[in-house]
Amino acid sequence: MSQQFDVAVIGAGPGGYVAAIRAAQLGFKVACIDDFIGKDGTPALGGTCLNVGCIPSKALLQSSEHFHALNHDFAEHGITVKGASFDVAKMIERKDGIVKKLTGGIGMLLKKNKIEPFFGRASFADNSADGWIIDVAGTEPKRIIARNVIIATGSSPRPLPGVTIDNITILDNAGALDQAVLPKRLGIIGAGVIGLEMGSVWRRLGTEVTVLEALPDFLAATDRQIAKEALRTLTKDTGLDIHLGVEIGKITSGKEVIVAYKEGGEAKTLTVDKLIVSIGRVPHTAGLGAERIGLAVDARGFITVDDDCRTNLPGIWAIGDVVRGPMLAHKASEEGVAVAERIAGQKPHIDLGLVPFVVYTNPEIAWVGKTEEQLQAAGIAYRKGTASFLANGRALGLGQAKGTVKILADKNTDRILGVHMIGPMVSELISEAVVAMEFKASSEDLARIIHAHPSLSEVVHEAALAVDGRPLHG
Numbered sequence: 001m002s003q004q005f006d007v008a009v010i011g012a013g014p015g016g017y018v019a020a021i022r023a024a025q026l027g028f029k030v031a032c033i034d035d036f037i038g039k040d041g042t043p044a045l046g047g048t049c050l051n052v053g054c055i056p057s058k059a060l061l062q063s064s065e066h067f068h069a070l071n072h073d074f075a076e077h078g079i080t081v082k083g084a085s086f087d088v089a090k091m092i093e094r095k096d097g098i099v100k101k102l103t104g105g106i107g108m109l110l111k112k113n114k115i116e117p118f119f120g121r122a123s124f125a126d127n128s129a130d131g132w133i134i135d136v137a138g139t140e141p142k143r144i145i146a147r148n149v150i151i152a153t154g155s156s157p158r159p160l161p162g163v164t165i166d167n168i169t170i171l172d173n174a175g176a177l178d179q180a181v182l183p184k185r186l187g188i189i190g191a192g193v194i195g196l197e198m199g200s201v202w203r204r205l206g207t208e209v210t211v212l213e214a215l216p217d218f219l220a221a222t223d224r225q226i227a228k229e230a231l232r233t234l235t236k237d238t239g240l241d242i243h244l245g246v247e248i249g250k251i252t253s254g255k256e257v258i259v260a261y262k263e264g265g266e267a268k269t270l271t272v273d274k275l276i277v278s279i280g281r282v283p284h285t286a287g288l289g290a291e292r293i294g295l296a297v298d299a300r301g302f303i304t305v306d307d308d309c310r311t312n313l314p315g316i317w318a319i320g321d322v323v324r325g326p327m328l329a330h331k332a333s334e335e336g337v338a339v340a341e342r343i344a345g346q347k348p349h350i351d352l353g354l355v356p357f358v359v360y361t362n363p364e365i366a367w368v369g370k371t372e373e374q375l376q377a378a379g380i381a382y383r384k385g386t387a388s389f390l391a392n393g394r395a396l397g398l399g400q401a402k403g404t405v406k407i408l409a410d411k412n413t414d415r416i417l418g419v420h421m422i423g424p425m426v427s428e429l430i431s432e433a434v435v436a437m438e439f440k441a442s443s444e445d446l447a448r449i450i451h452a453h454p455s456l457s458e459v460v461h462e463a464a465l466a467v468d469g470r471p472l473h474g
């Protein structure tokens with residue numbers, strides 16, 4: 001017996017569940033299928049982001065930041081606490097509680113929107129006059145037929161050849177987020193977003209953290225000026241021991257992990273208690289049956305889509321980490337909304353050039369649009385304005401007066417082309433830049449907008465004024 005739907009969404013991460021809700025809002029009969037099993041052994045909606053990604057990592061970052069502030073920053077406020085201790089298991093329990101609350105909330109949202117959830121792995125069986133036939137494996141196998149299918153199957157950790165993740169000693173993102181005992185020495189392969197965020201968590205709690213990165217450039221996709229400042233503060237203030245341009249050799253693991261590597265041509269070894277492998281993520285299409293129906297996948301394993309997320313097959317769409325573009329939750333969600341609206345005949349538009357990026361280290365790093373290096377390579381003439389958090393009253397009050405905001409604007413039209421930040425709460429400040437750029441604002445527009453005083457956003461205002469060489473406080 002099969003069930004007929006207008007739209008079947010495969011995957012209930014931030015791409016899939018959002019697509020399902022928007023499709024239901026538009027009046028479609030919607031199914032949402034997901035195979036993620038949570039820590040308690042039961043199905044958990046929300047995908048990588050809610051279960052083992054964005055949300056748990058930010059929960060741990062906050063707990064560890066409080067402990068770090070208590071030990072390092074409170075004294076200047078006149079607060080001294082003797083004998084402060086940290087309960088790692090309690091931190092993990094809090095994180096699990098937040099995950100449970102949010103993943104349970106997705107279940108309620110699906111119910112509220114009359115979306116039928118299916119738990120199990122979905123695979124394409126065939127096409128029919130009534131639509132695409134999808135089988136859902138599980139204790140009670142089910143068959144679904146839908147005229148429109150949105151694939152949102154996400155991504156999984158990129159494996160390092162010859163290394164087995166056991167999530168006891170050698171960890172991927174799931175293991176890195178679930179250590180109930182503080183490791184004394186932690187190694188991290190890959191100084192990307194996961195490496196820096198997870199490295200910060202464990203370093204702030206007292207672990208010795210060594211990060212081994214293959215590329216000679218730190219945070220290679222980031223504006224060089226900001227990346228340089230980030231490397232300096234993460235090394236000096238956070239205490240991460242970051243090695244760039246290394247070549248990883250043999251990794252052996254027993255009671256401890258020994259990583260052989262080459263740095264500047266010299267053979268070295270790193271001995272640690274735990275090792276996180278965070279060298280990027282790969283699109284997840286395993287078990288989907290893509291080949292059975294002739295769904296096109298590119299050489300790197302991403303489902304091939306056009307600008308509107310249409311695949312090569314009629315009625316099948318793909319969004320989020322499993323297609324080209326940044327692997328970010330908000331990008332996946334926006335694609336989900338847009339595809340549901342396209343199925344309904346609307347004409348939404350997404351500009352992948354305006355997806356904001358944030359690294360939740362301390363200080364945070366955030367950017368949107370082009371870097372100086374990209375503008376130079378493209379031969380685009382620009383003016384730049386920079387402003388520092390050093391003299392910002394709100395940042396000084398917070399005790400976080402470090403960092404920079406840089407605005408890049410077209411030399412001829414003054415249109416803002418890129419905004420780059422490192423500093424306190426720039427994860428929030430970047431939204432102003434995204435809004436401005438979506439509205440095709442000039443730096444003069446930002447410079448003439450009233451910003452509250454005292455606020456961190458005044459640094460963005462100063463940077464906009466600086467583009468025209470008229471900063472008031474710089």
Ligand code: FAD
Pocket residue numbers: 010011012013014015016033034035036046047048049050052053054055057120121122123152153154155173194284286287288319320321322327328329330331332
């Ligand atoms: P996913 O969230 O991966 O969801 C896909 C779902 O589909 C999963 O539940 C999977 O089990 C299921 N699935 C796969 N195949 C099938 C199948 N055949 N049948 C049924 N179900 C299937 N992004 C940010 O924007 N901000 C952050 O702060 C951030 N932090 C992160 C921290 C970490 C540690 C990690 C690993 C990632 C982080 N990300 C962050 C990235 C973010 O998690 C992803 O970009 C996002 O989850 C992608 O959403 P998605 O819906 O495409 O896929």
Ligand code: NAI
Pocket residue numbers: 160189190191192193194195197212213214215248278279280281326327328357358359360
């Ligand atoms: P990443 O792409 O950010 O970084 C991987 C790093 O590993 C790169 O610097 C790369 O040069 C390096 N590397 C690759 N192979 C290597 C090797 N053999 N030896 C040493 N270094 C090697 O990937 P990461 O950190 O795994 O995260 C995956 C994705 O998850 C991110 O790209 C991002 O899309 C998402 N994410 C987003 C977050 C956020 O938005 N705050 C937080 C965490 C993850």
